[in-house]
Amino acid sequence: MKTLRHQRILHLDGDAYFASCEVALDPKLRGQPVFVGGGRRGDGIVIAANYQAKRYGITTGMACFEAKRRCPDGVLVKPHYDEYRRLSLEMFRRARRYTPLLVPTSIDEGFLDFTDMPDVFRCANAGELVGKMKRELAEEVGIPVSAGLASSRWLAKLATESCKPDGFYEVKEGEERAFLKDVPVQKLVGIAERRARSLRAIGVWTIGDVALLPLEILRRRFGVFGEELWLLSRGELRERLSLSNKPRTCIGSATTLPYDEPDYDAALLFLLDQTERVITTFVRENLKAHEMGVYLRFKERDGAGLGVRFAGAQFEPRVINAEVERIFWQLVAGRTEPIRQVCVNFWNMEPLNLEPDLFGYNQDFKRRELHHALESIEHQFGKGSVKTGTRLLLESEASHLVGDKPKCPFIPQREMELKMAELDLPRTWGRSTSRAVKFA
Ligand SMILES: [Mg+2]
Known part of the structure; x- marks a missing residue:
């Protein structure tokens, strides 16, 4: 056997x-x-x-x-x-x-x-x-x-x-323990300076040192992490690989403007453009948000922020942008200093309702389909071929804020997994497109 x-x-x-x-x-x-x-x-x-x-x-x-x-x-x-x-x-x-x-x-x-x-x-x-x-x-x-x-x-x-x-x-x-014996603990992912310091406090410099300690000490100090570290050090850590697939609980963006911006109208356009980018990301993951926060940082490093709870979970740029705009003017009221950074965050997320109902397709479904249609157009005609009203306004009214800085190349794990999943499935974009365009 x-x-x-x-x-x-x-x-x-x-x-x-x-x-x-x-x-x-x-x-x-x-x-x-x-x-x-x-x-x-x-x-x-x-x-x-x-x-x-x-x-x-x-x-x-x-x-x-x-x-x-x-x-x-x-x-x-x-x-x-x-x-x-x-x-x-x-x-x-x-x-x-x-x-x-x-x-x-x-x-x-x-x-x-x-x-x-x-x-x-x-x-x-x-x-x-x-x-x-x-x-x-x-x-x-x-x-x-x-x-x-x-x-x-x-x-x-x-x-x-x-x-x-x-x-x-x-x-x-069987060779794990020997391999790990002299490896400094800082080499492990998840052990930064602070944790390394607490480990040094109990006499741990290398992974081999961990193996000599009683499990209880590590468990009491570091919880599950300590237990896993102990198992690893003795060559006994076994795990099952799995995709993260954990639903996202919040999403946001914080962007420093290319220049400290004294023109509040321009900064607002920039913020709205960022907001739409974040909305696109969470709609792609089939999510909507109950709550949102806007935070502005000013030139002298002080900042101001305000949150809002929507009446129902929200993903419509039209509705969200109106709220962002209202909060923005409230935050800058009475101020004169230039804006250095704009942040927008969404949390309390909920999945889109993608079940078709008796009367056809609901708003969530239509929004998602529209989103797919726009993506397939971009796919066909290249990046930047689809522009929202906000984007056009930003480019015409505040072109100095349109960054030519390349975006961070790191693909978040979740997005990468979605991309991998896409490779598996035959694309149904053609069909989705015609239906979504009809709705739009
Ligand atoms: Mg590498």
Whole structure:
């Protein structure tokens, strides 16, 4: 009889991801030191450097001029975030053929359930299969990756780190404790300076130190986290990989204006545009919100905020914008100082009601369909091809606030999972579009 196996988790991580993407996009860069960065006036910082560039001491966060000084022959490239996202999706799409479950955690990292995979693929061992996958990603997508295989996510990630770049390391069952013995606790995700300090207070510097303590001490001080840490340190932590799928409880955005803005009308347009962006995000996740808060920060760093509870859960930009506008004027009443930052938050979320009723489709359903239609138009005609009235007003009345700064490239895990799910399902956009347009 076959014994039940513990789950084996593979961690996958793109090597110097942004820089690797640039090389994948422009093969002329292959073999050269490449660093990505720039900023609008060429005064920015390095956001990624490949391993050839790292040899010159170039690190993430370093000023570009300093990087150029250290490595005059290096190539400085501006970031292409849309391309990074595209390659990321392509990388995950291929990686997923090697597993029944893939959980992406960032633009270039994810965990794969790898329990029975070597058998399924008739490979002698995990290393052989991972090698095949790594080759496919390097040759077909152009992205070198490193991978670590172990019994938990924590351990798999450490295994990856131990073999970067372009490596694979497996922590075999029974070898966990030896592998972890001298690893400093700060290397673990979730242990920042504060936790590390509390751990040092009980004599813990390395994961090996944790294994020597009684479980009770860790449980009392750190709760569930302490218990998991203790199990990990003894090589006994087993977990089941699963998609997050936790419904969102709040969503918001805080954006610093490109300049301290003395013109309140312009700042309001900017805030409304941000609000619509946030609404789009939660409607995409089939949610609506009962409550909203608006917060403004002024030049002298002081701020003012106000919340509101809608009569029913809300997702209509028309209704929400009217509230944002009302709150905004209330917050700036009697003030004269320029606005530095605008924030809008939604919480107390509720799922959209997507059940068709007796009389056809309800408002939630129509809004969602309209949203899909607009997305498919953008998909077809490119980003920015669909503009709301607010966006047009912002561009014509306050164009100096229309940022040309690229947005943060990180794809939140939830959004990534949705994207992955989309890959599975045949698109029904064509059908949805015609119906939604009729409603609109
Ligand atoms: Mg990486």
